Every structure is written in C-alpha cells, then in structure tokens.
Amino acid sequence: xxxxxxxxxxxxxxxxxxxxxxxxxxxxxxxxxxxxxxxxxxxxxxxxxxxxxxxxxxxxxxxxxxxxxxxxxxxxxxxxxxxxxxxxxxxxxxxxxxxxxxxxxxxxxxxxxxxxxxxxxxxxxxxxxxxxxxxxxxxxxxxxxxxxxxxxxxxxxxxxxxxxxxxxxxxxxxxxxxxxxxxxxxxxxxxxxxxxxxxxxxxxxxxxxxxxxxxxxxxxxxxxxxxxxxxxxxx
Amino acid sequence: xxxxxxxxxxxxxxxxxxxxxxxxxxxxxxxxxxxxxxxxxxxxxxxxxxxxxxxxxxxxxxxxxxxxxxxxxxxxxxxxxxxxxxxxxxxxxxxxxxxxxxxxxxxxxxxxxxxxxxxxxxxxxxxxxxxxxxxxxxxxxxxxxxxxxxxxxxxxxxxxxxxxxxxxxxxxxxxxxxxxxxxxxxxxxxxxxxxxxxxxxxxxxxxxxxxxxxxxxxxxxxxxxxxxxxxxxxx
DNA sequence: CTTAATTTGTACGTATGTATT
DNA sequence: CAATACATACGTACAAATTAA
Numbered sequence: 001x002x003x004x005x006x007x008x009x010x011x012x013x014x015x016x017x018x019x020x021x022x023x024x025x026x027x028x029x030x031x032x033x034x035x036x037x038x039x040x041x042x043x044x045x046x047x048x049x050x051x052x053x054x055x056x057x058x059x060x061x062x063x064x065x066x067x068x069x070x071x072x073x074x075x076x077x078x079x080x081x082x083x084x085x086x087x088x089x090x091x092x093x094x095x096x097x098x099x100x101x102x103x104x105x106x107x108x109x110x111x112x113x114x115x116x117x118x119x120x121x122x123x124x125x126x127x128x129x130x131x132x133x134x135x136x137x138x139x140x141x142x143x144x145x146x147x148x149x150x151x152x153x154x155x156x157x158x159x160x161x162x163x164x165x166x167x168x169x170x171x172x173x174x175x176x177x178x179x180x181x182x183x184x185x186x187x188x189x190x191x192x193x194x195x196x197x198x199x200x201x202x203x204x205x206x207x208x209x210x211x212x213x214x215x216x217x218x219x220x221x222x223x224x225x226x227x228x229x230x231x232x233x234x235x
Numbered sequence: 236x237x238x239x240x241x242x243x244x245x246x247x248x249x250x251x252x253x254x255x256x257x258x259x260x261x262x263x264x265x266x267x268x269x270x271x272x273x274x275x276x277x278x279x280x281x282x283x284x285x286x287x288x289x290x291x292x293x294x295x296x297x298x299x300x301x302x303x304x305x306x307x308x309x310x311x312x313x314x315x316x317x318x319x320x321x322x323x324x325x326x327x328x329x330x331x332x333x334x335x336x337x338x339x340x341x342x343x344x345x346x347x348x349x350x351x352x353x354x355x356x357x358x359x360x361x362x363x364x365x366x367x368x369x370x371x372x373x374x375x376x377x378x379x380x381x382x383x384x385x386x387x388x389x390x391x392x393x394x395x396x397x398x399x400x401x402x403x404x405x406x407x408x409x410x411x412x413x414x415x416x417x418x419x420x421x422x423x424x425x426x427x428x429x430x431x432x433x434x435x436x437x438x439x440x441x442x443x444x445x446x447x448x449x450x451x452x453x454x455x456x457x458x459x460x461x462x463x464x465x466x467x468x469x470x
Numbered sequence: 471c472t473t474a475a476t477t478t479g480t481a482c483g484t485a486t487g488t489a490t491t
Numbered sequence: 492c493a494a495t496a497c498a499t500a501c502g503t504a505c506a507a508a509t510t511a512a
Binding site: 014018051054055058059062063079080081082083084085086087089090096097100101103104106107108110111112115162163164165167168170171174177178 | 249253286289290293294297298314315316317318319320321322324325331332335336338339341342343345346347350397398399400402403405406409412413
C-alpha cells in the first residue's frame with residue numbers, strides 16, 4: 001500500500017521545509033537572484049500550511065540565504081550576504097569531518113595563544129594560572145577536568161584581547177563536543193594520559209607568561225594536534 | 236518634537252522581536268534553562284501577533300539559542316548548543332571591530348596557506364597560477380581586480396584540502412567586505428599599491444609551489460596584515 | 471496615470487497533541 | 492484521571508508593496 005509519509009513527528013515541519021529549501025539552494029537548483037515559489041504555492045506543493053513555509057523562509061532570511069521584498073517575492077541571495085557560519089550547513093545531510101574541524105581549531109587556538117603572549121595583562125595571567133591549577137586539582141581528585149580544561153582555553157583566548165577569538169573558539173569547541181558525541185568517541189578530552197595533557201598545558205602557559213608569542217603558538221598547536229590524535233581523528 | 240516610534244517600516248516586526256529576545260538572552264536577563272513567556276503573552280507584551288513571535292522564536296531555535304518543548308514552553312538553551320556563528324550576534328547593536336576580524340582571518344588564512352603548501356596537487360597549482368596571472372592581467376587592464384584577488388584566496392584555501400577553511404574564509408571575507416562598506420573605507424583592496432600586493436601574492440604562491448609550509452604561512456600572514464594596514468585598521 | 475492582480479507582512483481564530491499540575 | 496497551559500499546525504482575512512496591464 002504505502003502512500004503515506006505523514007512526516008516524522010519528531011522532526012518539526014518547519015525544520016523539514018527549511019532543510020528542503022536550503023538544500024535546493026546549496027545544490028544550485030536555485031541560483032542567486034532566482035525567485036522562490038510564492039508562499040502559498042510552496043505550501044500546497046509541500047503539503048504544509050503557509051505559516052510553516054513562512055517560518056522556514058524567515059529562518060533562511062535570518063541566515064542571509066534569501067531576501068524578501070514585500071509584494072515581489074522571496075529571492076535567493078548571493079553567497080556574499082551570508083550572515084551566519086555553520087559547520088554543518090542547513091540543508092546538508094553529511095556530518096562535518098572531525099579532522100577538518102580540528103585543523104581549523106588548531107590554527108585559531110594557536111593564534112589566540114600567540115596574541116595572548118603579546119597582550120596578556122596581570123589579570124589575564126591570574127586567570128590562566130588559576131585555570132591551570134584547577135585542572136591539576138581536578139585530576140588529583142580523580143575527576144575528568146573537562147570543565148577546567150575548557151576554562152583554561154577560554155582564559156587564554158580572553159587574554160588575546162580579541163573577543164572574536166573567544167566567541168569563535170567557544171563555538172568550535174562546542175561543535176567539536178557535539179560531533180564527538182555523535183561519533184561515539186571517548187568524549188573525555190583528557191582521557192588516557194592526563195599527565196601528558198597537563199604537561200602540554202604548562203608549556204603553553206609558560207610561553208604566555210614569558211611573553212614568547214612564537215613559542216605559545218607552537219605549543220598550543222602541538223597541544224591541539226595531540227588532542228586530535230588522542231581521539232584518533234588526526235590526519 | 237520627537238515622541239513617536241511607530242516602528243520603523245523598514246525593519247520588519249519579526250526582526251525586531253528576534254533582536255529583542257536575543258538581546259535579553261545575551262544580556263543575561265534570560266539565563267540558560269529559563270522559560271520564555273508564552274507566545275501569546277509575548278505577543279501582547281510586545282504588541283505584535285502570535286505569528287510574528289513564532290517566526291522570531293523559530294529563528295532563535297534554528298540558531299540554537301532556545302529550545303522548545305510542545306506543551307511545556309520555550310527555554311533558553313545553553314551556549315554549548317549554538318548551531319551557528321555570527322560575527323555580529325543577533326541582538327548586538329555595535330558593529331564588530333574590523334581589526335579583530337582581520338586578526339582572525341589572518342590566522343585562518345595563514346593556516347590554509349600552510350596546509351596548501353603541504354597538500355596541493357597538480358590541479359591546485361594550475362588553479363593558483365591561473366588566479367595569479369588573472370590578477371596581473373586585471374591590473375594591467377586598469378581594473379581593480381578584487382574578484383581575481385578573491386579567486387586566488389579561494390584557490391589557496393581549496394588547495395588546503397579542508398573544506399572548512401574554504402567555507403569559513405569565504406564567510407570572513409564577505410563579512411569583512413560588508414563591514415568595510417559600512418565603515419565607508421576605501422573598499423578597493425588593491426588600491427594604492429597594486430604592485431606591492433602582487434609581490435605579496437607571489438611570495439605566498441612561490442612558497443606553496445615549493446611545498447614550504449612555514450614560508451607559506453608567514454607570507455600569507457604578512458599579506459593579510461599588510462592588507463589591514465592599507466585599510467588603516469591595523470592595531 | 472490608473473487599475474487590477476500577485477505576493478509578502480501581519481493579525482486572528484481554531485483544532486490537536488503534549489506536558490504539567 | 493481530570494484540568495489547564497502550551498506548542499504545533501492549519502485556515503482565513505486584511506493591509507502594504509510590487510508589478511503588469
């Protein structure tokens with residue numbers, strides 16, 4: 001018989017429509033400048049109400065993928081007007097490659113450490129030192145210390161004096177955790193060799209304390225690469 | 236006289252509501268786990284219909300800022316569930332600092348060049364060389380060559396073998412152009428000293444051709460920093 | 471220039487499934 | 492179990508803007 005695909009109840013209709021439209025744009029089926037079908041028309045062709053279509057288009061508009069003009073219609077926007085960055089684009093079905101994310105993170109994290117070595121002030125150094133000892137205490141207490149590890153990286157990024165580093169690294173770290181969970185890897189960042197991890201941390205912090213930008217960069221890059229290898233996602 | 240703000244007709248209601256809610260979340264007025272007012276309630280308190288509120292919440296949900304449970308309500312999500320990265324967060328009113336964006340771009344672009352030097356294949360080298368000569372031709376023809384310049388950077392990023400670099404650098408470049416336009420700077424990237432720019436390009440390309448990862452990194456970093464200085468947005 | 475048709479923007483009403491009390 | 496609150500979804504209606512006749 002078949003004949004019905006009443007839409008998985010778990011996935012909301014607006015999500016489905018958003019993905020469908022985004023996929024059509026990403027695939028090139030809809031080119032920049034093209035007009036989308038009218039909301040009413042999209043509704044009947046997809047079998048959903050106009051409200052659902054409006055929510056989906058509203059999301060795409062917010063991401064800069066489409067632009068709407070009242071009375072005229074909705075148009076595919078050029079790639080230069082994207083307002084948000086996603087590691088997994090909306091319409092995509094494949095998960096992003098963990099190794100690729102790690103490489104991106106490695107560059108940014110190393111850069112943040114280098115800037116931190118140049119610009120850190122007394123308050124930054126206090127924060128960094130405190131985070132380092134917090135990891136030590138967590139390890140000695142038998143806990144995994146992932147929260148403390150995260151705090152150290154945040155403190156270093158903050159010492160760079162560039163909030164864009166802080167926000168982007170936070171975003172990347174969260175996406176990484178999500179992807180690691182999805183891949184069912186051992187999520188404990190410091191699992192296996194907590195001593196080695198802490199040694200890497202100390203090298204980074206010492207370089208920042210010494211104001212050695214180049215050393216901070218290489219030490220942090222080595223740390224991130226080692227983390228990727230511990231997870232088995234290195235190149 | 237002033238006295239009236241009957242909603243700017245240019246700004247759509249859904250945009251306003253989205254910004255208002257995002258600002259409340261960013262400011263900490265709404266903490267993770269907090270429940271948002273009911274849609275109906277938000278509608279009356281903001282003076283808009285429930286459809287508008289739904290569109291706004293739908294956007295925030297898509298960005299991972301809130302999560303909704305049917306029958307329960309809409310809740311502020313933790314910062315770890317963000318699904319998109321924006322240089323200018325939704326509720327923010329201040330434009331991001333150009334120097335900060337340039338620093339972030341510098342790190343990623345330099346990293347992409349370094350990976351390109353390690354991994355480029357024959358096809359990549361052809362693309363890169365073609366882009367370099369295209370810039371030369373554009374300059375000799377008296378055109379600004381910004382499109383050709385962009386193509387070179389895309390080719391280098393693609394040669395890195397990491398699509399995350401390509402997509403993020405594309406995002407950053409577009410955001411940078413947008414911010415430069417908004418700041419009313421001279422948007423011509425190669426304005427002033429096209430010869431110097433091309434010399435910088437050639438150094439990067441030669442390092443990639445030679446497979447010298449470290450040289451490609453430093454050359455690209457110098458190029459981006461010089462570009463920032465030409466715009467007068469360096470530190 | 472005026473008129474009419476189309477389309478988005480906004481508002482409101484209703485029904486249903488779900489969660490909480 | 493029952494009642495209430497809420498998100499989800501659909502439908503209708505009108506205003507505002509655009510476009511074409």
